[in-house]
Amino acid sequence: MGHRSGVQDAGVTGSPSCTGGSSSRASGELVVPLGAVDGSDGAIAGGKAANLGELVRAGFPVPDGFVVTTHAYARVVGARGHCPEESVPGDDGSGIRARIEAVALPSDLRAMITSAYAALGGGAVAVRSSATAEDLPGAAFAGQQDTYLGVLGEDAVVDAVRRCWASLWTDRAIAYRRRLGIDPAQVRLAVVVQRMVDAEAAGVVFTADPVTGDRERIVVEASSGLGEAVVSGAVTPDRYVLDTVGGVREQFSGRREVVIHTAPGGGTSHEERVESTAPAAQLLPDDVLAELTRLGTAVASHFGRPQDIEWACARGRVWLLQARPMTALPPPPVHLGRAQRMLAAILLEYLPVRPYPIDMSTWLPHGPAGLMAQVTAYFGIRSFEDFLVEEDGVVTRLTPPAPRPTLGVIRAPWRLLTRARRYDPRRWTEDPRLAAYLGRGRDLAAEDLSVLAWGQLLRVPQRALNLVHPLVDLRIDYLPRAGLALVRLLVVLHLLRRAGLMSDLVLGAPTRTTDANRALEALAAGAREDHQLSAAVTALDLEAVEDFPDFSAALRAVLDEYGHRETTSPLLVTPPTWADSPKTVLGLLVALTSAPPARAAHHGEALDHLLTHPLLRSPRLRARVRDWIEQARAGIAFREDSHFYFTVPLPVLRRSLLEIGRRLCAAGVLSTAEEVFHLRLEELEGVEDPGRLSRSAAEELRALVRARAARREELTGVPLINPGAVFVSRTDGDALVSGTPAGGGVATGAVRIVSGPSDFTRLREGEVLVCPYTNPSWTPLFQRAAAVVVDTGGLGSHAAIVAREYGIPAVMGTGTGTATLTDGLVVTVDGTTGRVVLAASRGA
Template sequence: MTLVAPLRAFGRDDLAEAGGKAANLGELVRNGFPVPGGFVVTTAAFELAVAEHGGRDGLARASLPEELRAAVAAAYAELGGGPVAVRSSATAEDLPGAAFAGQQDTYLNVVGEEALADAVRRCWASLGNERAVAYRRRLRVADDDVSIAVVVQSMVEAETAGVMFTADPVSGDRSRTVIDASAGLGEAVVSGLVTPDHYVLDAAGRVVSRTPGRREVVVRSAAGGGVVHESGPATAGAGSTARDGGTALPDAALRELARLGAEVAAHFGRPQDIEWAYAGGRVWLLQARPMTALPPPPLGRLGPLRRRLGAVLSEYVPVRPYPIDASTWLPYGPAGLMAQVMATFGIRDAFEGFLVEEDGVVHAMVPPRPRPTAGLLAAPYRIATRVRRYDPARWTDDPRFRQVTAGTRELAGRDLRAMSWPELVRMPRRALDVVRPVAGLRADYLPGAGVALLRLRLALGLLGAAPMFGELIAGARTRTGDANRALEELAQEARRTGALDTAPPPGAPGVDALPAAFAARLRAFLAEYGHRETVSPLLVTPPTWADAPEAVLGTIRMLAAGHHAEADPGAAGALDRLLAHPRLRRSRARRARMTRRVEAARAGVAFREDSHFFFTMPLPVLRRSLLELGRRLRDAAVLDEPEDVFHLRLEELEAIGDLATAGRERLGRLRAVALARAAEREQLTGVRLIDPAALFPPRPAEGALVSGTPASGGRATGPVKVIRDPARFADLSRGDVLVCPYTNPSWTPLFQRAAAVVVDTGGSASHAAIVAREYGIPAVMGTGGGTSILTDGRVVTVDGDTGHVFAASEDAHHGRAAGERAP
């Protein structure tokens, strides 16, 4: 059992013995980086002390075991016996996704054996301080899963010190090095006591910007041990002289730091957060750890096609996918199937490879680069063949459709709880296999749908009736429309009977508490439509309507609070108005041909909507099977909650084989993987998958609060209501301006009440834009940040023709009926 060993004895793989900080420093020493000499009091020493004193409590006051005291004294003497820095090095520290920055203690300028022993004890004790315990709980790291080592290094009496990031922590630019520096020891910078000098360097080590700091405090070593804080010159900055005689960091030192930082980042394979010191003309590295919560790299200028694809994908993936998403529904669901369809016609890489993963966690979204292949030359022939052979109006007669629906019914009827582990772990693949025929269905029938829509648009153009296109296709009967009508019927019943008057508020499990008759109708609705997604059709982890009936209840409450929505007369009478056109009125044959074209176009729209509706039907089966796997892993103490299974990949679950015979070591590794990914995901909470500005370039207009892509014409004024997720649907009042991060079919009922819609993502062809045009309300898409700029209750005017949102007065709002368009 090694109690004390030199830093060079450890490397990055020795986390269990040396903790994160010491393991990384040892790796640097081994590879020739300038690190002050030192040694490590290992986790074995900590466990020895815990055993000798009967627990972790009270270690700060206990004496070191004699064997350990002797070993520490010998290592200290070999180091020279002078001032040292004593730093905690926990086993859950300085890791990707779990920096634990500042959570355990550090002691500088420690002098003498007794002071060193006391610092070691206090570092041990800091494992249980309030901030460290709270941090571990946030990252769901169990106290018993963490041990601690202590690293002791020769003290560097820094003239200047600070922190270096080998990537820009704000923009994510990996070609930039960012350095914060101040006079004295780096504690002033690390702890935020000082406004440091701020430098940004490019990849060649050139300083591209420097901002002088104020040096409010200088921290330096005190005679006899410890540190002192002295007031610094408030006006000192880059190029000036500090009170202690030190000067701002020389450009040569900056270049050396940037060079070392780049080499450290390359060695560890990821951007690094490095503490450093500069003394006697030399740079020292004091600590290196992976940067956490780092935004994805800037995408630079994207072409129109990549921007359009990125806008679509950002709307469909509004939240960070889990590893289980990336290994199940993402590659095999709508995105994967569309990738197969595109490949059929000679286009590859249009809907694949757009997520960047690190350590098994999705870090960023990068718009794909579609690549034509030789098959593109044959695409016109294939499209023409399919148009002749496959009529979208009869797609439900296709045996493949029956195969999908029958397979889904069979899987939905299986009792997951009664299955053995080997049988249960096969269920996700079976659910994914059920939807495989849909790729062929879409490849065969979409050409007919597209050609039908094109023919109608051209025919209307020849008649000078192109503006009627949206009204005409809005008359298509779709399963989404059926669901919306069923919701309206439930809302009417709730209005008539008061069924929701005493029900629990949105967010509470309320179906069982509803009146029996209404609950029965709601359950029937969920049985038919409950597989619809609440957040994204590309992800399996968010709940479906059936999983989250409170979201459906919120929609019903919202609809019940208003008046009954009348059918849109424009859509209903559009065909009759078209057939009354002078050039059609004179010819029965022309009217019949135009009617067929409208019906064919509507059939195409219905196929697009309904094929999605039916092929997402296995989604609840897939989700429930994954959660049942998670429940069993929780019962086996592998996971803390069933939902933690989302942090694992499907192949990792399948590799277990049989849970009953899986070894403790294998299950332990699986638990460690889930915990590490959960911690890294938690660190990324505030980091966006993609910078909206790259997809939606600013379209400034004088006086505009928010600007985006014009998607549905007209102007409307009303108070803002920010709705971030389906659980808040009931908050929308008639005449509100709906401001949301994304939409999908489950948001459609809100358009019946909103005066206008403003969306962070999407473009003129996105779901929200299409529905807004059908409902005749203004829409602005792709604002990038409307939900963070516009606030509830603020009265605004939405201009759907120009894509701008302006402030409006209360008088302007009350001067017209809620939801009425401005002139």
């Protein structure tokens, strides 16, 4: 049993209650022919039956059958009070299942089922569960309810219908609904009964490659006998990768360890094949593969999205047994140019998590990404725009655009030079616009959001977003001299044949990040002096930390000054800031509990080495070169510090959104305050006071949140873009992973995977930090790490810059470092060649 069932399919709508509901068939039929339902009948037929009916009506080869509708379920099950899932202890639905399996069917319903069964010829049938809740895209319910194959005889069919109903209350189905936040009152079960196809071969066809997302590749899996062997994972099936006209691109012969057939007396029989080391002979002939390609392509076209289709082949004819949208499908492969790859590498480092709708309508267009789009547009280049694709309100993929020049590029040289002459990054903190910006930010942060009227509260997010406009102007004004200073220094170093000193010369300038790190180091030093305090910090116990007043006051001061720093991404408002997540700061302190190593003094050494050049004997020229270096360092510091100040509105923006969510939660519209992240700002701005919100408006918001939450759940684990398209594989020889060499030197240590801020405390002294991304908040970890290996980023990324400051090897843009390397594996990281190898094989 346990066949993939209860599917939620494309084009099916409806959210019935446990005992009521409506659909396009208002007459309340209990049993209907399969061909009488279509995609609009999900409320009475469930997703599986509705899609099968759609295929029947479109002329596809589907075995004859009928549907025991959700009206029958409501009449028999709902009327007897079996629906209250909230009364189920834990996930144990055994009591409900037992009652449903024992229930007696009304005589008229039983007669309808047996009559419909007789009309199919009275032979073996497949009895399949078909769940509703199609208003929740992504809630596939695959494998949650049951299917019974080879059912023979009237009594057996009626019993199978009851058991399908009961399977809506299996422990796995209850847990699945609770995980997705699906109200059990919205889910009912129909049952589809079809003539059994005694297949010679069967399996699944995917109309897009489920691994790569390639829509031009069709993947067929097949084995002998019924398809249950394939979908249950009982066999190693044959696998064919086809093009869209049925041509075989790849082929793999499986072992087909078990063959399942319909048993003569009902049910199924399992025949185990004699184990052989040789793969079985090819199962499907070319004409069957061509037919599967034709049918699969047509079904995908009919439903308008890639499909996962179960099929069976009997006596040379292919039958379709089920069709549902492919879930968790990666985005289509993309071919990126060099500039697009560079942009994608930057964006992936800043987008380690999938943005929410509230991100897309607030901080993404107005925060650092929006800032860079405005800055580059001012100088005639369009970039950082429309790089995220949304479907049904959920971000599905990242598509980095190629930078495009506009007519404004003609004026760019004049704009660059005039601003470079006027605005010196060494004095940017004296600009009155910065002081005014910080003052407005403090004023807004001081407001008590909890006492604001609803209309006033709804205006706070936009007020926070409007704050950042002066920072855009400051970036436009001060970046030109910063960029020109770096270019000038690089040219000079090339002329002097000292280009290799560039990184060491410009790194290490004082910044707000270094200020934050020193503040953290001071806190860590204080914790090291008190064993009990150190234990509280290590345990991330904020309540215990409060027992140490001096330390608590110092911690609060750090959070007041630096609390707007992001923990995960500067492009998103939904992840917490330091102020929102003080435990993240404690986790950083844990990384500093051992005495921090001295910061590498590369700048002074590099400067001394440069000034010994024979062409720099003149004191005047040496002074000029020193000034050029300081200007370049000031440019680097400006980039870092302007980013630091840019995130000042983040905490109040996030708090205002959560306050809106809290009020909607208190009014019963949302289940948690964080569910507000599934809505867009303009949707929230159109909501009237929750206390006066109509029932229909509240349900509309709830449905929107549920749909987007389920779609996000479906995409869990699906990358925004294939890392292989962004980071060109450089793995060769004995390298486990490789990438961009970003920090000189070689180091050996045990791997430690740090996926995010919650893992900060896992890193031990001398381990190799392997992570998907970094940001300035991660800097203290570099004091503990022997080397750093990052999935994303390049030479100019935060991790690369900090690694060079600390003198530890760094390899950026591996694409697969966190997937390939494992905790405890001892590796050698070569920051000069960009290779990571097993420690024992470095010299191989």
